[in-house]
Amino acid sequence: MSTLDRAGEAGPTTGVPPVDPDEAVTAPARAPQPPNRRPGLGGRIFVAVALVVTTIAFVYPFVWLVSASLKPRSDVFDNRLIPETLTFDNYIEVWNAAPMAAWLLNTAFVTIMATLTVTISSALVAWGFARYQFRGRNFLFGLVLASMMIPGAATMIPTYLIWDSLGMVGTLTPLWAGNVFGTAFYIFLLRQFFLGLPTELFDAAEMDGAGHWKVFWHVALPLTKPALVVVALFEFQAAWTDLMRGLIYLRDREDFTVPRGLKSMLDQFGFGGEWHWELVVTASVITTVPMILVFFLGQKQIIQGVASTGTKG
Template sequence: MRKALIWSTLALLSVVFIYPFVWLLSASFKPRGEVFDHRLIPETFTFENYLKVWQEAPMGLWMLNTAYVTVLAAVAVTVTSAMVAWGFAYFRFPGRNLLFGVVLATMMLPGAVTMIPTYLIWNSLGMVGTLTPLWAQNLFGSAFYIFLLRQFFLGLPREPFEAARVDGANNWTIFSRIALPLCRPAIVVTWLFEFQAAWTDLMRPLIYLRDSSTFTVPRGLKALLDAYGFGGEWHWEIVMTASVITTVPMIILFFLGQRHFVKGIATTGGKG
């Protein structure tokens, strides 16, 4: 009875979480007048929306821009956060805990506090209107990812690192050839988290992008939402179809990285 209750609860929660996407997928195959009829199986099944969305909007260009920004943002924040986390976990120096506390304290700063100063910096560099501000900020790491990776590094034994140092390995060799391979699950988790965050980010594209040729997918969806609203009537079938096209890559990515994702979350240590 206990197992049946657990499985029933899990099945119910799965339905709750999956239903919105199933509804979205169903709506993308419906004509305009049937989008909100709440039927999961369309009464009138059509592929016209998937053809029309590519004609009405440069989805290919938007997805290319999004992929460019997302990959660079994920790689940049993963590498820099890992380097900082390794420094806090491996090296012993005065004020280490205090400095690490300062890094964690930055997570308490709301994004709205730094939004205007950050914009002014990029504007003075002449980067407003380009894709650079959307990913280059990640070159300075992230406090959350630094914490996550540091906890993982603390769970590694120091003996392999000391043995490598005796053999003549320098700090960079120890970090890149021993530490990083050992914490691959945590690296994958960090990369996936940031990939999802950059792929779905709307705020920064709204602030920095002006030309539709530089739009990312979320910014493009906002443009579609604005463009197809006239006279109180909305072409929701186009918006739904574009949403499906942009959601599917993330689902595929998480399925491919699921094993590393679960392992990284489960094995991230709690050492301090």
């Protein structure tokens, strides 16, 4: 007896209906996957050449700046990357020609305060928009985003009048205290990151008795470290290189930040008739190196934070 006949006889007794081979349902065939095409030799060479050219375009100005700082005044603009006459006297003279130590300390204070205040305040606002439901939330968040379209020149005079009425003109406070209220771009960036986090973690923490502040400080912030580092580095760079507010609010030379001090050196030694360009480029190197070090230390967090932001919401 064939297998099909035995199955037909067993059908009435076991309750399993016989199977007709013609009606058997077969599993759908998997669609063929496209081959993983890697770029050929010519494509890889083109990408490598493009990367090298782009790298040279970005690195060359700084290499030229370092080279010029190691030359005497007569050779600053000779365009040799390897100085014909190597000298380190410029790095000694620049400290005597300008209060570089005071400028660096002022800039470090402003930068640290601006970075801390804007990171914390922006995270608080972003957490509120991401975690809590309240009437008008989307409308208020839209107003925050709309504030990014207002040019800084439109609020420059009203902001100056506010700080002048508070007696803060001529101090370092206006250069960082405005960050206490957060920044629209950073609020948007952190909100998108908060929305990408699993809400079950926050619900579990609240069920365990954690309050709103404890959930934010001990659960949300540690999970948002990459985005926080991105915000901190962006603001660090913005505050370190901010010239406009230094020109508006600072009066005494000892209170200058590095960008404002470089502007005064350029006016004095570059266009003031003394033509000490070697001091100007040397001071530029001294003030550029800290930013390069900061970005080298934080490049991993920058890539991770940008890659994981904006995936939800």
